[in-house]
Amino acid sequence: MIDGEWHTDAEQLSKSERGEFQRDQTSFRDWIRGTRRGPDDVVEDGPEPEAGRYHLYVSYACPWAHRVLLTRALKGLEDAIDVSVVDPVRVDQGWEFDAEKPGTTPDKLFGSDYLREVYARADPDYTGRVTVPVLYDTAEDAIVNNESAEIMRMLDTAFDDYAENDVDLYPEGYREEVDDLIERIYDPINNGVYKAGFAGTQDAYEDAVTDLFDALTEWDATLGTQRFLAGDRLTEADLAMFTTLYRFDEVYHTHFKCNHREITDYDHLWGYLRDLCNLPGVEATCDMHHVKEHYYRSHTDLNPKGIVPIGPDPDFFAPHTRDDLPGDLPDALRTP
Numbered sequence: 001m002i003d004g005e006w007h008t009d010a011e012q013l014s015k016s017e018r019g020e021f022q023r024d025q026t027s028f029r030d031w032i033r034g035t036r037r038g039p040d041d042v043v044e045d046g047p048e049p050e051a052g053r054y055h056l057y058v059s060y061a062c063p064w065a066h067r068v069l070l071t072r073a074l075k076g077l078e079d080a081i082d083v084s085v086v087d088p089v090r091v092d093q094g095w096e097f098d099a100e101k102p103g104t105t106p107d108k109l110f111g112s113d114y115l116r117e118v119y120a121r122a123d124p125d126y127t128g129r130v131t132v133p134v135l136y137d138t139a140e141d142a143i144v145n146n147e148s149a150e151i152m153r154m155l156d157t158a159f160d161d162y163a164e165n166d167v168d169l170y171p172e173g174y175r176e177e178v179d180d181l182i183e184r185i186y187d188p189i190n191n192g193v194y195k196a197g198f199a200g201t202q203d204a205y206e207d208a209v210t211d212l213f214d215a216l217t218e219w220d221a222t223l224g225t226q227r228f229l230a231g232d233r234l235t236e237a238d239l240a241m242f243t244t245l246y247r248f249d250e251v252y253h254t255h256f257k258c259n260h261r262e263i264t265d266y267d268h269l270w271g272y273l274r275d276l277c278n279l280p281g282v283e284a285t286c287d288m289h290h291v292k293e294h295y296y297r298s299h300t301d302l303n304p305k306g307i308v309p310i311g312p313d314p315d316f317f318a319p320h321t322r323d324d325l326p327g328d329l330p331d332a333l334r335t336p
């Protein structure tokens with residue numbers, strides 16, 4: 001979008017001279033009061049946390065939006081913060097609402113046809129990409145933030161008065177490490193799959209895929225002796241890792257050519273993924289049909305015929321034995 005006008009040619013992905021995919025910065029970066037932005041940094045101004053005031057725009061397909069949906073589910077914030085779900089297939093008009101498709105909703109706030117209308121309402125001169133997730137403030141009629149790590153942090157730390165579950169994913173004693181982990185896995189893993197998939201040259205692809213599998217191998221070894229990324233506590237970093245692992249075998253392995261191994265081939269990453277899938281509330285955030293429809297049918301340059309592969313269909317919700325490892329879950333997330 002440029003100066004509030006939609007341009008389909010703005011769909012071109014940013015690339016460096018070497019053909020490396022470069023993700024654009026997001027532009028709405030406000031914070032809700034009470035958010036713990038860093039270990040020693042609690043936000044003292046900004047809009048108040050309130051139930052019913054904020055709204056999320058998401059796609060079940062999107063790994064960044066999925067972090068936010070997971071935080072909302074694990075905290076039990078479903079009644080406090082409602083969501084609108086876009087059509088998973090994103091073509092030349094950008095994210096669209098089509099409530100006829102299973103798992104989607106209309107734009108519950110404004111009845112828009114396209115998500116770009118919500119961006120234009122918040123900023124009539126908006127220039128930038130129209131992305132999910134979006135956190136919208138209905139009291140101010142404004143977008144608060146469209147950066148997933150920051151929305152995840154707001155839901156995790158500013159809404160405890162409205163959360164059904166006593167779950168803290170940014171716990172004292174772990175905060176610096178959680179910030180470091182989220183940062184550390186972003187480049188090689190979360191964004192690494194995109195760098196491989198959208199690489200414009202063989203070199204850029206090989207660099208990305210090598211860094212990706214080096215990082216996965218390293219984490220597989222670490223997760224052999226500890227249940228979660230930060231050790232014995234489930235944290236936001238696990239949610240950030242989860243959304244990439246969940247999409248890996250079904251999409252990134254084939255569509256983005258990350259085909260050295262599948263997650264099911266790893267001794268520990270596969271059990272770790274099933275451990276997280278089996279947490280209460282997580283399954284309701286997972287819609288593999290939306291995930292596959294999105295990637296295989298939206299990126300027409302990578303998959304011109306839009307054919308969606310039928311496999312490999314791993315059993316994400318099968319039991320695991322990771323509760324034998326050091327580390328425990330908050331009481332609210334323990335299943336009998």
Ligand SMILES: N[C@@H](CCC(=O)N[C@@H](CS)C(=O)NCC(=O)O)C(=O)O
Pocket residue numbers: 026061062063064065129130131132133146147148149
């Ligand atoms: N930095 C953003 C990235 C969000 C993002 O790239 N979302 C994708 C979907 S997975 C999107 O909406 N892309 C539309 C576009 O780039 O035009 C975040 O983490 O929230």
